[in-house]
Amino acid sequence: xxxxxxxxxxxxxxxxxxxxxxxxxxxxxxxxxxxxxxxxxxxxxxxxxxxxxxxxxxxxxxxxxxxxxxxxxxxxxxxxxxxxxxxxxxxxxxxxxxxxxxxxxxxxxxxxxxxxxxxxxxxxxxxxxxxxxxxxxxxxxxxxxxxxxxxxxxxxxxxxxxxxxxxxxxxxxxxxxxxxxxxxxxxxxxxxxxxxxxxxxxxxxxxxxxxxxxxxxxxxxxxxxxxxxxxxxxxxxxxxxxxxxxxxxxxxxxxxxxxxxxxxxxxxxxxxxxxxxxxxxxxxxxxxxxxxxxxxxxxxxxxxxxxxxxxxxxxxxxxxxxxxxxxxxxxxxxxxxxxxxxxxxxx
Amino acid sequence: xxxxxxxxxxxxxxxxxxxxxxxxxxxxxxxxxxxxxxxxxxxxxxxxxxxxxxxxxxxxxxxxxxxxxxxxxxxxxxxxxxxxxxxxxxxxxxxxxxxxxxxxxxxxxxxxxxxxxxxxxxxxxxxxxxxxxxxxxxxxxxxxxxxxxxxxxxxxxxxxxxxxxxxxxxxxxxxxxxxxxxxxxxxxxxxxxxxxxxxxxxxxxxxxxxxxxxxxxxxxxxxxxxxxxxxxxxxxxxxxxxxxxxxxxxxxxxxxxxxxxxxxxxxxxxxxxxxxxxxxxxxxxxxxxxx
Amino acid sequence: xxxxxxxxxxxxxxxxxxxxxxxxxxxxxxxxxxxxxxxxxxxxxxxxxxxxxxxxxxxxxxxxxxxxxxxxxxxxxxxxxxxxxxxxxxxxxxxxxxxxxxxxxxxxxxxxxxxxxxxxxxxxxxxxxxxxxxxxxxxxxxxxxxxxxxxxxxxxxxxxxxxxxxxxxxxxxxxxxxxxxxxxxxxxxxxxxxxxxxxxxxxxxxxxxxxxxxxxxxxxxxxxxxxxxxxxxxxxxxxxxxxxxxxxxxxxxxxxxxxxxxxxxxxxxxxxxxxxxxxxxxxxxxx
Numbered sequence: 012x013x014x015x016x017x018x019x020x021x022x023x024x025x026x027x028x029x030x031x032x033x034x035x036x037x038x039x040x041x042x043x044x045x046x047x048x049x050x051x052x053x054x055x056x057x058x059x060x061x062x063x064x065x066x067x068x069x070x071x072x073x074x075x076x077x078x079x080x081x082x083x084x085x086x087x088x089x090x091x092x093x094x095x096x097x098x099x100x101x102x103x104x105x106x107x108x109x110x111x112x113x114x115x116x117x118x119x120x121x122x123x124x125x126x127x128x129x130x131x132x133x134x135x136x137x138x139x140x141x142x143x144x145x146x147x148x149x150x151x152x153x154x155x156x157x158x159x160x161x162x163x164x165x166x167x168x169x170x171x172x173x174x175x176x177x178x179x180x181x182x183x184x185x186x187x188x189x190x191x192x193x194x195x196x197x198x199x200x201x202x203x204x205x206x207x208x209x210x211x212x213x214x215x216x217x218x219x220x221x222x223x224x225x226x227x228x229x230x231x232x233x234x235x236x237x238x239x240x241x242x243x244x245x246x247x248x249x250x251x252x253x254x255x256x257x258x259x260x261x262x263x264x265x266x267x268x269x270x271x272x273x274x275x276x277x278x279x280x281x282x283x284x285x286x287x288x289x290x291x292x293x294x295x296x297x298x299x300x301x302x303x304x305x306x307x308x309x310x311x312x313x314x315x316x317x318x319x320x321x322x323x324x325x326x327x328x329x330x331x332x333x334x335x336x337x338x339x340x341x342x343x344x345x346x347x348x349x350x351x352x353x354x355x356x357x358x
Numbered sequence: 359x360x361x362x363x364x365x366x367x368x369x370x371x372x373x374x375x376x377x378x379x380x381x382x383x384x385x386x387x388x389x390x391x392x393x394x395x396x397x398x399x400x401x402x403x404x405x406x407x408x409x410x411x412x413x414x415x416x417x418x419x420x421x422x423x424x425x426x427x428x429x430x431x432x433x434x435x436x437x438x439x440x441x442x443x444x445x446x447x448x449x450x451x452x453x454x455x456x457x458x459x460x461x462x463x464x465x466x467x468x469x470x471x472x473x474x475x476x477x478x479x480x481x482x483x484x485x486x487x488x489x490x491x492x493x494x495x496x497x498x499x500x501x502x503x504x505x506x507x508x509x510x511x512x513x514x515x516x517x518x519x520x521x522x523x524x525x526x527x528x529x530x531x532x533x534x535x536x537x538x539x540x541x542x543x544x545x546x547x548x549x550x551x552x553x554x555x556x557x558x559x560x561x562x563x564x565x566x567x568x569x570x571x572x573x574x575x576x577x578x579x580x581x582x583x584x585x586x587x588x589x590x591x592x593x594x595x596x597x598x599x600x601x602x603x604x605x606x607x608x609x610x611x612x613x614x615x616x617x618x619x620x621x622x623x624x625x626x627x628x629x630x631x632x633x634x635x636x637x638x639x640x641x642x643x644x645x646x647x648x649x
Numbered sequence: 650x651x652x653x654x655x656x657x658x659x660x661x662x663x664x665x666x667x668x669x670x671x672x673x674x675x676x677x678x679x680x681x682x683x684x685x686x687x688x689x690x691x692x693x694x695x696x697x698x699x700x701x702x703x704x705x706x707x708x709x710x711x712x713x714x715x716x717x718x719x720x721x722x723x724x725x726x727x728x729x730x731x732x733x734x735x736x737x738x739x740x741x742x743x744x745x746x747x748x749x750x751x752x753x754x755x756x757x758x759x760x761x762x763x764x765x766x767x768x769x770x771x772x773x774x775x776x777x778x779x780x781x782x783x784x785x786x787x788x789x790x791x792x793x794x795x796x797x798x799x800x801x802x803x804x805x806x807x808x809x810x811x812x813x814x815x816x817x818x819x820x821x822x823x824x825x826x827x828x829x830x831x832x833x834x835x836x837x838x839x840x841x842x843x844x845x846x847x848x849x850x851x852x853x854x855x856x857x858x859x860x861x862x863x864x865x866x867x868x869x870x871x872x873x874x875x876x877x878x879x880x881x882x883x884x885x886x887x888x889x890x891x892x893x894x895x896x897x898x899x900x901x902x903x904x905x906x907x908x909x910x911x912x913x914x915x916x917x918x919x920x921x922x923x924x925x926x927x928x929x930x931x932x933x934x935x936x
Binding site for chain 2: 070134138140144146149152155281285322325327328332
């Protein structure tokens with residue numbers, strides 16, 4: 012191909028955007044210009060960017076509203092925390108252990124994606140949304156009752172009781188302690204790891220969208236009936252998008268969890284799902300680089316609004332409403348030329 | 359015997375969900391939007407009720423009426439400023455705006471009324487009646503009665519009155535309704551007013567039964583009631599009633615007989631199963647796409 | 650429903666195939682096809698056969714059940730009665746997707762393009778089951794991805810050139826003018842390599858010169874691809890001009906079948922279109 016297509020240009024722009032952001036952050040950090048609170052935000056920003064891009068795959072590209080994306084993040088986070096603890100004696104190199112934990116977390120989230128996707132993806136619109144909401148609440152509730160420990164004999168799991176019921180040997184330790192969550196996590200995540208995970212996410216999502224399967228997913232979004240009329244299996248392609256989205260969210264969960272000492276199940280509640288959805292919608296449905304910018308800016312924004320002190324969350328809410336009104340009201344429509352989401356399936 | 363007691367408590371809790379769910383379902387039916395801020399209107403209603411009694415010594419019944427009026431006004435204002443400009447926009451944009459409104463209400467409440475939980479005094483006192491050896495609280499009885507009364511009023515209103523019929527017409531087809539001379543804007547405002555007033559009533563009842571009140575009080579009942587509305591078939595008024603009551607019963611039974619900790623998981627699992635069997639909810643209409 | 654259990658034997662007659670195809674097996678056979686919507690019979694006892702390279706028309710007044718027939722053939726609706734045999738194979742338990750793979754492609758009365766995607770992507774989506782590579786090679790961009798993508802691109806341009814649309818390849822499908830959208834739907838359907846192409850009102854909204862061009866193109870498509878075309882159309886010049894057989898439906902029932910000449914003179918058809926009173930005499934009534 013002599014000249015790059017528009018999509019190829021957008022893809023390259025997105026990779027460059029992330030790389031430039033990474034280098035800029037590294038430079039300011041190296042020069043000692045970055046506040047310590049922002050430094051602490053670097054890995055969470057990466058995790059939220061991956062969350063936003065992966066949710067955009069479900070909401071923007073597949074066109075199905077998901078209100079339980081934090082559920083997948085939660086599964087990834089706790090599976091990753093357990094994996095990292097169990098693998099500690101086996102894999103001494105932290106980078107490889109992080110990678111292994113990420114793969115395990117991603118696989119668990121992917122399995123959850125398949126389990127929930129098989130029955131529910133035939134539902135449509137708001138009904139699918141409410142089922143994903145229910146899924147997120149179920150995950151939260153189950154992990155709240157989950158106790159996992161490890162000792163010389165291996166992994167011990169118990170539901171609904173207490174950490175004592177694990178009956179660990181004296182050498183063992185509790186990894187997940189019900190509502191208290193996972194504590195004593197060894198910090199394995201780094202900003203570089205986060206950056207690499209974003210690149211991998213972009214590679215997967217952008218390559219998918221520009222492939223045969225990706226076009227089929229877009230076709231299902233735009234018009235289910237005519238997609239079927241040219242022989243595209245709706246369920247299969249919904250599954251592909253949904254499960255990849257879940258896998259990436261799981262990896263983001265691992266990145267997030269292995270960055271901090273203690274992680275509680277309620278961190279990944281409905282509000283987190285909504286927060287990520289806000290990133291996606293503000294960044295533009297189907298617009299990958301938009302999601303990246305929205306996730307980064309809105310994660311930093313509450314910090315930046317610190318001057319408002321008590322009013323900062325109020326200011327955040329007002330900013331959110333105003334942005335939605337300005338970008339969607341009849342006057343300033345189609346500012347970014349984003350693909351409009353179908354409303355019903357009228358043509 | 360305890361079984362019947364659980365059942366009555368379930369119906370009572372479900373009644374509260376049902377009243378909240380009515381707000382969701384009516385707004386969805388007419389504006390085709392999920393009003394996420396609805397849960398926070400409950401909280402505002404409960405606070406108005408609380409301060410009416412605690413600071414001004416207003417009798418509870420008048421307090422509830424006052425709360426209903428305040429919330430109705432709040433609902434209308436929110437609709438006019440946040441939702442009306444977006445009537446032609448994609449449904450997701452409206453959804454995010456509703457989430458913004460929900461944050462706004464919660465954080466405004468946090469600033470105005472602080473985060474420390476208040477102890478809500480029951481609007482009907484804390485006593486109980488004994489019937490056949492069962493001790494049933496006044497709140498339970500009031501809730502069930504209120505729920506029945508609201509159901510009857512709403513059915514009569516939407517079925518018999520001119521405004522109610524206009525509402526149904528708008529839910530069916532806004533353009534056709536406006537061609538028939540129905541003022542769509544007024545009708546939508548009215549729907550928000552009724553839904554929000556009901557939320558205030560639900561807030562007072564909820565906090566009478568579970569007397570802690572904080573700025574996030576409305577969130578979880580809001581989500582559950584939203585679930586109940588979908589469970590019964592969103593857009594359907596009897597469906598919201600049925601869905602709410604069933605959800606309440608399932609929740610109480612799950613707490614009593616299976617596990618307190620897992621009750622939420624069970625409630626939501628039942629919802630998923632119901633939607634798989636009946637994809638449009640219990641009383642919802644399955645709409646076929648015209649090809 | 651009990652009559653649906655057994656596979657049907659190849660059927661003898663009821664087709665309106667021209668004599669040049671005398672020894673044919675039809676590409677499509679419908680036997681006693683019917684569907685009820687909540688007690689209302691939308692299509693009833695629909696019998697028809699179409700030859701392998703025939704252009705056939707389906708006409709009738711508004712609401713006669715024409716599009717419903719197409720929806721039954723493509724399994725958008727599941728028939729409640731009767732059978733559809735495609736190339737002699739019963740399609741009883743097949744889904745829309747399988748029907749497409751078996752060789753029926755269609756266009757829609759209310760255009761159903763992938764409006765947010767480019768013209769070329771619309772055609773490439775039509776090629777979904779023609780030019781394939783695995784999801785993995787798509788994700789990792791293995792050599793087969795590049796090879797097949799190039800092939801898809803060339804094929805898409807080639808198909809677009811039927812209607813001289815290759816220059817529009819990069820435009821957004823939803824932004825095309827109405828007539829071009831209808832043509833793009835035909836191209837997309839052709840991309841799925843059908844042996845039977847269903848066109849639902851292809852000339853709707855076109856001006857006379859566009860319609861004339863479309864007529865030429867439909868015949869050209871039949872000649873080049875050697876496929877059968879079954880079309881619904883209200884424009885009688887198009888139907889009478891290119892269809893070799895015509896089937897007329899009213900209230901879900903077939904009221905006439907035959908060549909254009911036979912249909913033109915059929916009193917029942919005239920009655921269905923113009924109402925009673927026009928048939929059999931000079932008597933005229935206000936209608």
